[in-house]
Amino acid sequence: MSFGGFLDNSHGGDGGGSGGGARIVADIPYNIRGGPMSQPLSKSMFNSPGLSLALQTTMEGGGGGGGGVGEIGRMPESYETGGGGGARRSREEEHESRSGSDNMDGGGSGDDPDGDDGKPPRKKRYHRHTPQQIQELEALFKECPHPDEKQRLELSRRLCLETRQVKFWFQNRRTQMKTQLERHENSILRQENDKLRAENMSIREAMRNPMCSNCGGPAMIGDISLEEQHLRIENAxxxxxxDRVCALAGKFLGRPVSTMAPPMPNSSLELGVGGNHFHQLQGGGSGGVLSSSTSALPLGPPDFGISSASSVVPSSRASNTVMGMDSSLERSMYLELALAAMDELVKLAQTDEPLWIRSLEGGREIMNHDEYSRIVTPCIGLKPNDYVSEASRETGMVIINSLALVETLMDSNKWAEMFPCMIARTSTTDVISTGMGGTRNGALQLMHAELQVLSPLVPVREVNFLRFCKQHAEGVWAVVDVSIDTIRENTPAFMSCRRLPSGCVVQDMPNGYSKVTWVEHAEYDEGIVHELYRPLIRAGMGFGAQRWVAALQRQCECLAILMSSAVPTRDHTAITASGRKSMLKLAQRMTDNFCAGVCASTVYKWNKLRANNVDEDVRVMTRQSVDDPGEPPGIVLSAATSVWLPVSPQRLFDFLRDEQLRSEWDILSNGGPMQEMAHIAKGQDHGNCVSLLRASAMNANQSSMLILQETCIDSAGSLVVYAPVDIPAMHVVMNGGDSAYVALLPSGFAIVPDGPGNRVGSETENGGVGGGSGGGAGGSLLTVAFQILVNSLPTAKLTVESVETVNNLILCTVQKIKAALQSDN
DNA sequence: TTGCTAATCCCTA
DNA sequence: TAGGGATTAGCAA
Incomplete structure (x- = not known):
């Protein structure tokens, strides 16, 4: 019997080979290569302590031979060590050694140790393969873990095992290998996970009580310490x-592994700093619809999908670890800034006295800066020394619902359309979050804007800011803006203005209106503003809340009227609905272009001119008009100036928009009154309209010309914009044709009160005239701007004469207006 | 009680 | 039908 033969061989050795090692049991010496020296040890040998000791002694005595396999324990790592005999041998051999006698006892095949009826018994007698067998099996396994049938047959013959046994052995060995590999990786992952968790907890703790590394005081958001920045990077x-480790661990464990052992409040990690900071700010907020407590609002980043914002901004996080970290850090900073800004906005919108004090002149609300600095911690750092503050708040009812207003504000195109006189240019530069559940709640985006006051004496305000939208309750929304220049590295060094948390809180009213509370708060370099406009700007009437709300009210009223069926009309020509729409669109373009010509925003590339004999307060710019069907091609010259006039804004507006009085200042009127051909009302105030004028005293040259005029007025200011247009082209427009091909160059006037206490809509017809003295209450600041085609060849050179002509035209027009109004007095 | 090993059962490609 | 996963039985620590 072959098995017997094997037994005979196995007893042949004398156990001469030995290896080093300390453990008595595990380090039984044997020749790992098998061969004549190998010796399966018997169970009886093992069970004798004396022998074990003797063996150890022998080993220490430096018995030769052997592979010196001294495996200590059964660490899975052992499998990674290669080597002749395989690392896991010792233990196995230990088993095999002990069962060696069993093997012998069992005799015959392992499948049928006691069976003589030919039927395999349900339970076999326990046995293990001999060390030699295992050794051989291991050796082959190392070379080929998947032997084919032939190899297995070969092996089974050689080892006197059944082919089934060989097959099972390989099967189990593979399974074992896999299990141990998994277990090994799992343990590494678990360790890593524990380590990360510990680090995370310590960071949480650190962020819960942030301390300024310099002064030891509580750290503030606007003043992020280096250490905190490092913590944020590390935290990200x-x-x-x-996340990665948990995903892997989950894969191996076969069940999801939570990143947080206990459920944590959603904002404790990410908003640790902000949270504390906010709670400091919460003192004594007035009641009302809004919850003034930030903690009461769902403000945690996970709620806003910021952590998953990689889907919104796919460029960085997933693809590049380093960039991802930067990006994630930046987003986290933006979010904190946005949350702080939102909190501040709500506070400014809700709190009345002593934060806001109503001024005696004009009833405007003036910010009490002492109170402000007492209750609000600056979230974008301290005001630059040479900057001045401008803060304003205005509340008004607007015929728009909160959702529509929010949508308008969060869409840069709609926003610009809503405030055409105030926004020269705007764009959304980055969307950090689009909001939750298909709404704008939680939407966070980076925006760039150029804000304007229509005067060449007031430079455009260029601002980069975060805009953050939050729903505070059913029908209650807030949209806040805050400059990001302090935390953005690639901001131009020169920024003349920074917006502190500004924006609006809008609450739906039952009658379809919304109550809008607007707060504007900015710090800016006053030095670049002409003295004439400084009081106005500083009072917040140039860029302030009053102007935003007034414009919003006017525009929404216009939209409401246009959408309603009962359009008040008094035009003398039959204009179709589509014609009205086209005409309004054309007028809108005209007004937009007018504004762009006054303020030299980057919409057009104007070149500023300085020429002798040009009044220093008249700014002349030129640009080439090429390939724009909406303009005549050639050299376009824009001249604009602003002057103070001792008449009320209302009176000035009424004078300039009156077609009957046009001959007093407009050379296009040919010295006679003009006639209104068409009139489209844009609001309840008759001053808000688009009209088409025709000179009564037409000469042959101008017989084909009409004047398209748009006027608008609200409590913050007024506009009269006009442009000569071609009669055939206007016919097309009035019949609903595309207005894009009507070439026009707009001119006109922008009127604002000359300072605080002089609201446009709050005065009587004649009450505003300040007795003719300069600088007094009730005067107006008038901006006159002309855009004129000086040469129809775009490549032509601009002549000094044409510049002087335009300069003279503008000064002459101002003189005529002054004279007309004075004689009128 | 736990871990290891040989073997079995059952499912799937 | 071979191979692999799940499971079981026997044993040792």
Whole structure:
């Protein structure tokens, strides 16, 4: 019997080979290569302590031979060590050694140790393969874990095992290998996970009580310490790591592994700093619809999908770890800034006295800066020394619902359309979050805007800011803006203005209107503003809340009227609905172009001119008009100036928009009154309209010309914009044709009160005239701007004469207006 | 009680 | 039908 033969061989050795090692049991010496020296040890040998000791002694005595396999324990790592005999041998051999006698006892095949009826018994007698067998099996396994049938047959013959046994052995060995590999990786992952969790907890703790590394005081958001920045970077990295590890661990464990052992409040990690900071701010907020407590609002980043914002901004996080960290850090900073800004906005919108004090002149609300600095911690750092503050708040009812207003504000195109006189240019530069559940709640985006006051004496305000939208309750929304220049590295060094938390809180009213509370708060370099406009700007009447709300009310009223069926009309020509729409669109373009010509925003590339004999307060700019069907081609010259006039804004507006009085200042009128051909009302105030004028005293040259005029007025200011247009082209427009091909160059006037206490809509017809003295209450600041085609060849050179002509035209027009109004008095 | 090993059962490609 | 996963039985620590 072959098995017997094997037994005979196995007893042949004398156990001469030995290896080093300390453990008595595990380190039984044997020749790992098998061969004549190998010796399966018997169970009886093992059970004798004396022998064990003797063996150890022998080993220490430096018995030769052997592979010196001294495996200590059964660490899975052992499998990674290669080597002749395989690392896991010792223990196995230990088993085999002990069962060696069993093997012998069993005799015959392992499948049928006691069976003589030919039927395999349900339970076999326990046995293990001999060390030699295992050794051979291991050796082959190392070379080929998947032997084919032939190899297995070969092996089974050689080892006197059944082919089934060989097959099972390989099967089990593979399974074992896999299990141990998994277990090994799992343990590494678990360790890593524990480590990360510990680090995370310590960071949480650190962020819960942030301390300024310099002064030891509580750290503030606007003043992020280097250490905190490092913590944030580290935190972002750890979060990513943790997610990854948990995903892997979950894969191996076969069940999802939570990144947080206990459920944590959603904002405790990410908003640790902000949270504390906010709670400091919460003192004594007035009641009302809004919850003034930030903690009461769902403000945690996970709620806003910021952590998953990689889907919104796919460029960075997933693809590049380093960039991802930066990006994630930046987003986290933006979010904190946005949350702080939102909190501040709500506070400014809700709190009345002593934060806001109503001024005696004009009833405007003036910010009490002492109170402000007492209750609000600056979230974008301290005001630059040479800057001045401008803060304003205005509340008004607007015929728009909160959702529509929010949508308008969050869409840069709609926003610009809503405030055409105030926004020269705007764009959304980055969307950090689009909001939750298909709404704008939680939407966070980076925006760029150029804000304007229509005067060449007031430079455009260029601002980069975060805009953050939050729903505070059913029908209650807030949209806040805050400059990001302090935390953005690639901001131009020169920014003349920074917006502190500004924006609006809008609450739906039952009658379809919304109650809008607007707060504007900015710090800016006053030095670049002409003295004439400084009081106005500083009072917040140039860029302030009053102007935003007034414009919003006017525009929404216009939209409401246009959408309603009962359009008040008094035009003398039959204009179709589509014609009205086309005409309004054309007028809108005209007014937009007018504004762009006054303020030299980057919409057009104007070149500023300085020429002798040009009044220093008249700014002349030129640009080439090429390939724009909406303009005549050639050299376009824009001249604009602003002057103070001792008449009320209302009176000035009424004078300039009156077609009957036009001959007093407009050379296009040919010295006679003009006639209104068409009139489209844009609001309840008759001053808000688009009209088409025709000179009564037409000469042959101008017989084909009409004047398209748009006027608008609200409590913050008024506009009269006009442009000569071609009669055939206007016919097309009035019949609903495309207005884009009507070439026009607009001119006109922008009127604002000359300072605080002089609201446009709050005065009587004649009450505003300040007795003719300069600088007194009730005067107006008038901006006159002309855009004129000086040469129809775009490549032509601009002549000094044409510049002087335009300069003279503008000065002459101002003189005529002054004279007309004075004689009128 | 736990871990290891040989073997079995059952499912799937 | 071979191979692999799940499971079981026997044993040792």
């Amino acid at each position: 990295r750890l979060k990513d790591e943790l």
